[in-house]
Amino acid sequence: AQSVTQLDSQVPVFEEAPVELRCNYSSSVSVYLFWYVQYPNQGLQLLLKYLSGSTLVKSINGFEAEFNKSQTSFHLRKPSVHISDTAEYFCAVRGNDMRFGAGTRLTVKP
């Protein structure tokens, strides 16, 4: 089965600063990759996904992630964060089944 490692459990940043949330995976089969966001007391929402094609994928609210097959990574980036980006972010991998990382809590400070 595949596995997912999110390298940072908590990431505090100041508003308008850039941020990178790191995700590495392992799998013996081809994978689809996802980033989900969870706001307090809510379910998860899809942020962006890589299925095939261009390795750089973008969300509507300024996040982007790049699939790097050689490094088995799918890091999430945003050049300038807002207070409203404060949430928990989960990287997920679909191979034979669906596996999620432990999550990274992003806190944006004013």
Next chain:
Amino acid sequence: NAGVTQTPKFQVLKTGQSMTLQCAQDMNHEYMSWYRQDPGMGLRLIHYSVGAGITDQGEVPNGYNVSRSTTEDFPLRLLSAAPSQTSVYFCASSYGQFGAGEQFFGPGTRLTVL
């Protein structure tokens, strides 16, 4: 559309009690899944279904049963609750298996087992 709905939102059980967590979706999705979320562990797949009458085990199926008699409903049964089952449970549905399209999540059920 209501999307994915879950009931109840909160539940407290005593060890050994049984209960059913309800999940329904009105998007005509074939695929439905149950996850549990525990601090520091992310979401772990319990059971999933690829269509009415078809279910399979995920990563952590022990202590849970599921059935899928209709496309819309996918209940999760705890047969004999244990404190280790204290968690937040999420139901999800999608067109493609595990969201080759997109997985839509319900709001969750917070379960405490005493």
